Amino acid sequence: MARAPAPPRAWQRMLSGRRLDLLDPSPLDIEIEDIAHGLARVARWNGQTRGEAIFSVAQHSVLVADIADALEPQASTATRLTVLLHDAPEYVIGDMISPFKAVIGESYKSVEARLLAAIRVRFGLPPQTPAAAKALTKKADHVAAFLEATELAGFALEEARRFFGDPRPLPQPIAAGRLTALPAEAAQAAFLDRFAELTS
Numbered sequence: 001m002a003r004a005p006a007p008p009r010a011w012q013r014m015l016s017g018r019r020l021d022l023l024d025p026s027p028l029d030i031e032i033e034d035i036a037h038g039l040a041r042v043a044r045w046n047g048q049t050r051g052e053a054i055f056s057v058a059q060h061s062v063l064v065a066d067i068a069d070a071l072e073p074q075a076s077t078a079t080r081l082t083v084l085l086h087d088a089p090e091y092v093i094g095d096m097i098s099p100f101k102a103v104i105g106e107s108y109k110s111v112e113a114r115l116l117a118a119i120r121v122r123f124g125l126p127p128q129t130p131a132a133a134k135a136l137t138k139k140a141d142h143v144a145a146f147l148e149a150t151e152l153a154g155f156a157l158e159e160a161r162r163f164f165g166d167p168r169p170l171p172q173p174i175a176a177g178r179l180t181a182l183p184a185e186a187a188q189a190a191f192l193d194r195f196a197e198l199t200s
Helices: 032-039 057-071 077-084 098-104 106-122 131-151 157-164 184-199
Strands: 011-013 019-021
Touching: 032 057, 032 184, 057 077, 057 131, 057 184, 077 131, 077 184, 131 157
Parallel strands: none
Antiparallel strands: 011 019
């Protein structure tokens, strides 16, 4: 009798040595160093940005955190950590552009949601994002998308307004240089620095 084929591999080995199951991710297999390393090497806008380096998801995450801090300076540490980690699943699944997410549909969203819940639990947050934190993250993310689109990704102002809304007047202050693409090591360090600030 022929042996049944082995199920396809659904886990990824991390540089930390952890083995993360994408279908049933355990918080115990998640390390912030793996997240920072991966996000610093994932390109926003499919790499279609100005600059010698890619503009990474790690940089985007810190930019969104800056914007959220400017929008709500009194936000709790848990909310601020939620904002920083909002795209953390992309260290495993990559940054899929919105048009392609629309093509794939719910399968991508369900994997992303399971990963995010495990990541949140790993770092002491409830598995589901509270509504207020979700709303702040979404608002800051749209501001960041508008800035990245117009400063880095070649969008005209009217086009960016149509897709992301017009966030002006922009929240202040946002740290200088956040829209300058960094080498991976520097983006990774910036992400880890912000994480350490929020968890020390």
